Amino acid sequence: MKKLLIPLFSIAVLASCGASKVSDSAPKSSTVAKGDKAFLAAYKTITADDLKKNLYVIASDEMEGRDTGSPGQKRAGEYMINYYKSLGISYPKALGSYYQKVPSDFMKKRGGGNLPDSENILAFIEGSEKPEEIVVVSAHYDHVGVKNGVVYNGADDDGSGTVGVMEIAKAFQSAKKAGNGPKRSILFLHVTGEEHGLFGSEYYTENPVFPLANTVVDLNIDMIGRDDLANRGKQYVYVIGSEMLSSQLKVINEAANKRTNNLELNYKYDDPSDPDRLYYRSDHYNFAKNNVPVAFFFDGIHEDYHKPTDDVEKIDYPLLQKRAQLVFATAWEIANRAERIVVDKKQ
Template sequence: MKKSFYLFAASLFLLSCSTKKNIVSVRESKVVDPTKYMNTINEASLSKNLHVIASDEMEGRNTGEPGQKKAGLYIIEQYKALGIKNPPGSTDYYQKVPSEFMKKGFSPKLGDSENIWAFIPGAEKPEEVLVISAHYDHVGMKNGEVFNGADDDGSGTVSLIEIAKAFMEAKKEGFAPKRSILFLHVTGEEHGLHGSRYYSENPLFPLKNTVADINIDMVGRRDTIGTHKENGKYIYVIGSDRLSSELHAINEQMNAKYVGLNLDYTFNARNDPNQFYFRSDHYNFAKKGVPSIFFFNGVHEDYHGPNDTADKIEYDLLTLRVKLAFTLAWELANRENKIVVDKDGK
């Protein structure tokens, strides 16, 4: 443990030195309007990637099984194509999550699996890290039928890739984010939030330096069995006010300025019977004191069924929701100060 800590510290020091040497060549991100980069997020790109991630070839992406590993390789290929590397202190794009770790709770026997991470270093505050997370596993196959998981959570998986692309477009033009960004695709969510729990207990970057987690889980459809059958221009927002009043306020500001979705806080109510706040990967960050926000479209008739396929995604709505997540990430990565932690998480 000590040796790996020193290696990490040394790599972070070198990263900080190299970025600060070039600071004069990096234009001030805080005065840049992100609209140009937000608009690189588009339906065609999201659809292309999702039709692969949620294809029958991936066999429902069950944790530790060959289909999930194929999906993981595809995700890594996209980051390599964008020129986004694995983070300093790691040996590759994988954080291994052993089968033994995933025995906890109600999980069946699972094979060894992996979180996947990619990293854009910060230009001014590289030691401060924003995490953007989504789970890339689903429930696999049942009776020979593929449960594709296009919305759950193929939609979040491709959202991370699209957000990373937008940040890289900005970086190419001299607008690298001030803070570092870790794109974290976690495994084992469907069996008990295992991948995010593993990262939160074995973080590559100290959680005290993790400014926030933006978690994206099911954002490609609408809550057709709920209150949004007629107008899909909404997103459920969960957890934004639990630890940081600033996170909540900033998300509302970004939405009002750039996107204009209806922000629905129904599932954020402390007495909501669904208790979704405790049911996705942001929670493992929140319980460690990291301000966290969960974007969610709600449950529909194909949830955990064989018909959650890529052709049923509403790509116009998905694009709007990804744009909101991107503008929030842009502000959190580029604002002068870290957001405050001024609430108790309850």
């Protein structure tokens, strides 16, 4: 997540991050309608083990902190693309590859200093009935790189969101292979340059591969692998922005949550006037300012935020699984419902 130049609050530093105990994350059979076997089968493909396997690569020292345009970030991108290829998930035909170049000049004009060219990475599953309508599931895959010879691995920020998107894509693809692909198209959008100024998502929304008028929603995942001090040990997730533009999105997300893992949905930051301004600090905002409904899933500011100690060993993988499953369940409903969600509010 993009860091404010002036800290607005202090963080208590704890000696360790205790992973909370969780039960089986599959929804109980009584909560799943008889006609929802396709959903349940896909949902179960999102596992803590697979999230961990991918995160141990994405947030490894080999990726050198994934700073925007760096060789390490490009290696992470190659790993992600090879993963999508292994699943049989391609890229948008109009783009011609998985890469959308984000030029250095674009970032420089927006305060990006001397950042080199970088890339957004896009994977795509075409809808079976309404392919022109696009559901976006997004996360940034950059972090802050190497400082004074120390690698900032960014396991939570935003390695957790990156691997979450990858697992959600796997779930949708498994449903498609079983003959139950989404009715609307799903764009899995990994953006660059978030830490320096939300550059990748800004570039995409100014140069969309699919018209923003046809973009139904952006479900943005930025830090979902840890807990913050206020919620230590709880089964929760912060949800931000879900009712800013649509009266239906929050309702859909809450229903998806109740039918699955029933996490505590925390709306503490769900206010544009909140002093921490989290609504403006991740990539969903570039969609929201273009009138696309958004929901931002977030675990809070913990003691390792933007520190070299944000490592894979501290991730709560069962909780990461539950949060990724919630985003998948929300995306599934939005992608398959008869009517696209309404945009009936103004910021």
